[in-house]
Amino acid sequence: MPREGRPESCGECTVTARFVQPASLLRPGYVTLYVIDIDAPADGAQVVDWHYPEWAALRIARHAFRETWTDGRVPGVSSRTTLVGPASRGLRFETGATRMWVVRFQPLGWARYFGVPSGLMASDFADGIFDIGRESRLAHFRGLASAVDAAGTAEAELAAILRWFAAWDERSVPDAARIEACHAALLREDVRTVGDLSAASGLPAHTLERLCQRHFGFPPQMLVRRERFLRSMRRHMRDPAARWTRAMDSQYYDQAQFVRDFRRFMGMTPSDYASHPHPVMGPVMQAQEEALAQALAQAPQALTGP
Structure with missing residues (x-):
């Protein structure tokens, strides 16, 4: 199960980030998986934060959220399932109460889950935000989003994610x-x-x-x-x-x-x-540091690569 992070209060809301430790189905160097639980105020106020540039990330949430590049050059995207391509720009996101799973694809993960099955180049998705339900090139991720939606509980959602990745994990990456x-x-x-x-x-x-x-x-x-x-x-x-x-x-x-x-x-x-306050990125960074420290303590040889 995910590692429990320390809750972060943001006014009347609470944000908790939990990382899944690297497992055989989610090998280190390919993807990073974590879940964010946001308990927002009952008055409908939105939780807002800013994310620095990173590798591609798939987000699957219980409720719609909005993502926009901080430079404002292109319109934002509001959806429950998005892929943010490899980024060279900061991202502003806002959401109400929700549970959101984030799968971050490192370059080796991009090659395995995008390049091998579909021949997709990371440069074609760079600095882009894509609605999974509307982007035909990402159709093979819709089954994963549907499985998470149908699961109901965090435990069942995690199991659905692991099952989906297991089906792709045997594919070799030529590069x-x-x-x-x-x-x-x-x-x-x-x-x-x-x-x-x-x-x-x-x-x-x-x-x-x-x-x-x-x-x-x-x-x-x-x-x-x-x-x-x-x-x-x-x-x-x-x-x-x-x-x-x-x-x-x-x-x-x-x-x-x-x-x-x-x-x-x-x-x-x-x-x-x-x-700006960072009610989401703060808990995510803290949970990541704790997960890495625990992984290094248990099996330092497993984290020798990127």
């Missing part, structure tokens, strides 16, 4: 070794340029470009820049009370460069982001 090498290199803090990424992954530049577009969603240069920003954001979320200069990645030349990147990725300044 698996290259994807893992690229992803592991991308996470290294000494990788500053595309040349560094090529050297660290052992992949020539032309192979790297093609691989990243197909499974990661963006060109290598954008991925390196995004990862530098994300390291800073994750440090801030772990210690929101600390100054941004403490969270800022060592690759940034100065604070002005960091602020420019923050505006590019989040559509706001660091101080604007910090001024």
